[in-house]
Amino acid sequence: MSEVKNNTNPGPTPKVDTRKTEINKFSLIFNKLGIWVIVILLAVVGMIVSKGDFFSSANIQSILEAVALIGMVSSGLIFVVYAGNMNDMSIPMTMAMSGMMTVQCINFGFPIALLIGLLTGAFIGVINGFMIGKLRANPIIWSWGFNMLLSGIARVVWGGKQLYADSIAKDTEYAQNAAETFYAIARTNVFGIFSIMILVMLVMFVIAWFIHTKTSYGQKAKIVGSNYEVAKFSGINCAKVAMITYVIDGVAAAVGGIFFSALRKTASYENGTGYDFSCVTAVLLGGVALAGGKGSVVGTFGGVLAYGILNNVLSWIGLGTYEKYLVQGLVFLFIVWLNTYSNRKLGKG
């Protein structure tokens, strides 16, 4: 460049364009297939490490059961990240509150208790959606503070106690049956292979895929996530989109919370601790950009699977719970870097 500006030169030298024109093949492949490359790689590693036991039905079942709760919550959380709201930090208390409400209302019968639990999640979602969508609060700070507020309320109202469904249920047969059904939902196998939890997770992912690709809401969420101003000036009701986003997220977290308390047989304010970070890990592994507007439900399912398979493979290798954290963190950082790198190489990020 300096030669062009130099006046002593007889004339401008012809510029040679040294920029690459061919697209980076690896980035293209990774961008198209995303996390599934990693899933297949991990499965191959698992095959080698476990000497063939990896694809036994018992092992696959255990992988899926381990990620079922994370999968349920992630299927709702993906919309929050996708619509540009970074992360919903109120997931732990949404899970805990819905579980506690379900257990508290177990006397009305199981279906009504379930409905109340789901409505709790939806209600929390509405408040989040109003504050973040309408009043434009910072998503992370608001949901984090709201999580703490809910935690305080739950602790004060229930006095920091743990709730047990069978002790809360009255002596009538109806209530006792409801409590038994509540415990059973996390322990029953359908067709003898899949437990209900896995089935619910898969159904929720299908619903999320449908909402994401086939409805106008999914398209609007993409525009809102990628550019808020453009969405606003093209006539999209951004507040409404955010509201729907958070209601979906709240309901998904509520389903996760109800299954969590059914699985642990207790409901307390500590129930969902740590799920905010582990779920966003799964979602980000699936190639959803934190800035919003990029990603897919299929990818998120891959991310959830990768999370489970990584844990399983590390167990096959023989690492303890403690060492797993280190490897998980490094793998997470590596995959997210791969995502951003491939996006940048293709000029998408």
Add this chain to the structure above:
Amino acid sequence: MNKKKFKINANFINNYRAYFFLIIIMIIGIFTPKFYTAFNINAVTGNGSLVMWLGLGFTVCLIAGHMDLTVMYMSTFGALLCLGLHSINGLPYIVCILIATLVGVIVGLANGILVTKFLIPSFIVTLGMQFVVKGAMYIYTGGAELSIGKDYAFNEFLNEKLIPFLPFSAYFLITTLIIFIIMIVFRYTRFGRNVYMVGGNLETAWLAGIKSDRVTTLVFIISAAACAFGGALNGVYSGSASITMGEKGISPLMIALTATIVGGTAIQGGKGSVVSTWVTLIAIAFLKSIFKKTEMQVLVIAVILIACVCYETITLYRRNKTVGTRPNLHKEYLEETGKAK
């Protein structure tokens, strides 16, 4: 010299809300038995000092426009390293603390490089680094609890009062000193002003010739190193350290965040003060001694945080509503046409 008119209004209260919070807590303290005793003040400020380091790290990063979630595990790791090196390897305390701080510097450097060179958002980087630090911590200790052993000299030094007539422990005074040093650095040096500029507008800062990558990396290093150093001191001060050191009761990360927001640091970055965070943390520490129950503590702290976030959000919402509009259009029209009285 232009004199500003002194006025007590909502804006004034909002700007100095950390100090008002502390004053209100102090007033409530008058009605609490055994509140204004030297022992209570000493214990409260000493036990609250760990969170002050976390608040320092979090605020510094938020001023530069980034989130640092590693602070909590970094401080625990610092404490474990310091105590482990002393009791197992037999190194003197100064070397132990230096090594712990060095590990903090390395983690901060990794954070900064991942954020600036690999262009990953800071939220993700520190989220992943959180797991890495947690894993390293578990591997180092194997889940065991570490204690200072039989060498009480340094522990006693941190616990005793440096200045005879003030009921503050040496640990708290060291914390305060470092926080004020960092405040001076951030307010009066070129580096400090650069941090504010990078946080306010990264692109403008870059165009103005600030080496924004270097500034961001340095901020991450300061945050992680301060947390490791403070954690190491806290380990010696309290005499023992375990992996769940930070997780009892309310999460310290949560308190650090609350203090940062209540202290007036802007969420988008570019505005804020370390000292306001420090004042808020003192208030929260005293609040804990007023409300003894954990349940009430969580509720009260959460209500304060939510009130601050709501106030800021609604103010911003109202301001954004009137941007680009002419609310006094009718009045202007009347004045122009001479119909106004």
